[in-house]
Amino acid sequence: MTTNPISRFFRWFFYRSRGDSPFKTILIHATLIIACVIAVYPVLRVVTISLRPNDTLLTTDLRIIPENATLDNYKEVLFGDAEKNRQSDFFLWIWNSVSVVAVTSVISVILAAISAYAFSRFRFPGRSAGLIFLLTTQMIPAGMLLLPLFIMIAKLKMINTPLGLIIAYAVTSVPLTIWTLKGYYDTIPVDLEEAALIDGASRLTVFTKIILPLSTPALAIAFLFSFMGGWSEYLVARVVLQKNEMFTWPLGIFTFAQQFTVSWGQFAAASVLIAIPIMALFLYSSKWLISGLTLGSVKG
Numbered sequence: 001m002t003t004n005p006i007s008r009f010f011r012w013f014f015y016r017s018r019g020d021s022p023f024k025t026i027l028i029h030a031t032l033i034i035a036c037v038i039a040v041y042p043v044l045r046v047v048t049i050s051l052r053p054n055d056t057l058l059t060t061d062l063r064i065i066p067e068n069a070t071l072d073n074y075k076e077v078l079f080g081d082a083e084k085n086r087q088s089d090f091f092l093w094i095w096n097s098v099s100v101v102a103v104t105s106v107i108s109v110i111l112a113a114i115s116a117y118a119f120s121r122f123r124f125p126g127r128s129a130g131l132i133f134l135l136t137t138q139m140i141p142a143g144m145l146l147l148p149l150f151i152m153i154a155k156l157k158m159i160n161t162p163l164g165l166i167i168a169y170a171v172t173s174v175p176l177t178i179w180t181l182k183g184y185y186d187t188i189p190v191d192l193e194e195a196a197l198i199d200g201a202s203r204l205t206v207f208t209k210i211i212l213p214l215s216t217p218a219l220a221i222a223f224l225f226s227f228m229g230g231w232s233e234y235l236v237a238r239v240v241l242q243k244n245e246m247f248t249w250p251l252g253i254f255t256f257a258q259q260f261t262v263s264w265g266q267f268a269a270a271s272v273l274i275a276i277p278i279m280a281l282f283l284y285s286s287k288w289l290i291s292g293l294t295l296g297s298v299k300g
Contacts, residue, residue: 050074050268073265077273090270092245093252094277097231100162100248104169105226108177109219111170116181117207121190131182134175142235145172150239158240165240165248169230177222184218185211224285231278249274 044064051069080088118124119131149168150159158164188211196206212219234250241247244255253270256263 046268046271049264050272052265073269074273077266077269089244089247089252089255090249090273093247093249094274096162096246097248097250100165100169101227101230103162104166104173104230105223107166107170108173108226109223111174112177112181112222113212113215113219114207115174116178116185117211119178119182120185121193131179134178137175142172146235146239149236153240160241160243160246162246165237168236168240169226169233172236173226173229177226180222180225181215181218184215188214220285224281227281228278 048064048066050073051071052066053068053070053072076088077090078088119127149171153159153164153168156164156167158167192210192214193206196210197203201209232250237248237251241251247255249270253267253274256267256270
């Protein structure tokens with residue numbers, strides 16, 4: 001029985017007995033390309049605005065590199081403007097953010113590593129309820145936590161202090177970190193620990209010498225999540241910090257927005273500069289990213 005050549009072509013193009021059809025492959029790649037363009041284009045527009053002179057900020061030109069492009073906005077963000085007698089606090093904002101978020105991430109990972117190990121290996125009253133409670137806390141919007149966090153930090157007399165912000169960030173990041181590490185610990189065979197215990201190792205030795213080295217990918221991802229959560233956070237920092245010298249970068253760049261004018265060029269330039277260390281951190285941690293996310297999601 002012969003078939004029409006056109007029909008045979010369409011059947012081959014849209015359906016293949018083995019592997020993906022050309023139509024499916026083309027559709028997938030086209031969808032990915034469109035998604036990448038949608039995701040990257042706003043970032044490119046921010047770069048464009050940062051390169052524009054102030055007198056051409058509202059132009060409708062769609063070129064990525066604008067006409068008469070200049071780095072003056074970056075210069076003012078980094079070093080200030082001597083003519084306007086305005087100093088730059090950009091490096092101070094970055095230092096405040098890095099110091100607060102780094103300490104928060106280390107504390108969160110330490111507390112979560114110990115807690116997640118207990119939830120993974122031991123059976124005790126309230127274990128299931130505790131896990132559900134930790135998961136439930138992640139469903140509460142951040143805005144609802146502002147008032148209790150402010151009252152707690154105020155009673156501790158830590159308003160306008162980095163320690164107060166560290167405590168606020170740690171409270172919100174530890175539950176998610178515990179769940180991430182607990183799922184990873186479940187994938188580590190218990191036989192390794194039992195063999196070490198039989199050989200005379202203590203539970204602390206087993207945890208520090210066996211579990212933690214095997215959990216390096218998950219620990220790296222937990223640190224990265226905690227770092228990212230605090231790096232770009234604004235609401236809690238706005239409540240806790242009220243002095244300019246204590247500002248983190250999300251609070252600092254809003255100083256470019258005055259009551260009647262907004263320095264969009266400096267605002268965009270600061271945004272681009274702030275994105276650079278995060279991109280570097282993601283590129284450096286990419287070797288742990290996939291394994292840390294996938295192995296912790298399946299028990300076996």
